[in-house]
Amino acid sequence: MTEREFLIQFSHFKQEFLDTSRRPANKPKGNRKKVLENFERWLQLRAKMEKAEMTFSDFLNNVVLVAGKILENNDIAISCPAPVFKESKRCISIFKNSTVFYRIGRVRPRRGFNKGQNILVIELVMDGHKKSVFLPLLEMKEEIEERLGEKLLRELPRTESAGHYRxxxxxxxxxxxxxxxxxxxxxxxxxxxxxxxxxxxLGLSRNP
Incomplete structure (x- = not known):
C-alpha cells in the first residue's frame, strides 16, 4: 500500500469512526490519547468483523477483482466464468481457446510437505494440449521463472499421464x-x- 492509499483509507476510517462517535451512546470521553485508544480499538473490532464476515468464496472473488484491475492496467482483459467449485476455485479466461486457462483455489495435498494442510494454488491449466502448448511452454520454463522470481511446479507424472497438464x-x-x-x-x-x-x-490469441 502506498502512502497516498494509506492516507485515503485512514481518512475514510477516521470519518466512519467520527460518525459513530457522534452518537450520544458512543461519544468518547477524555483527552486526545483516550480518543486515539478508542479509535485503535474500533479499528481492531472492525477488522475482526470483516474477517468473520468474509467467506473463502468472497476472498477469491475479491482476489480476482483486484488482479483484474492490475491486469487491465497492462492492457489484459480477463473473464471469470461461473465457478464449478463455488467455494474452492476460480477459473480465469484470457484466451479464445477456452480450454487453456488460469485457476486459483484451495487444495489440501495428501502427500508431501503440506500433507493435510490447506494451501493456495495458482495454476495454468493446459489439459489435452501436451504437444501444442504444454511441452513447448516447458522449454521456456527458465524464462518464465526469471520473470516470476520463483520455480514453477508440475503435476505428478501419473497425473500428467492422464492428460492433466499444468x-x-x-x-x-x-x-x-x-x-x-x-x-x-x-x-x-x-x-x-x-x-x-x-x-x-505459441500462437494463443487473447479474447477481444
Missing part, C-alpha cells in the same frame, strides 16, 4: 486467514504476466 505455484494459507487480498491478487497477476508472453509466442 504449471503452478503455491502460496501459504495464512494469507487467506489474514485476509491479504492485495498480496494474493498481486501474485496472481504476476503469474499471468510471467506466462502470458510465452503462450502468445
Amino acid at each position: 504449471v503452478k505455484t503455491f502460496l501459504p494459507y495464512h494469507l487467506v486467514e489474514s485476509n491479504d487480498v492485495q498480496l494474493v491478487a498481486r501474485d496472481l497477476a504476476d503469474f499471468i504476466l510471467a506466462t502470458l508472453p510465452c503462450l502468445e509466442k
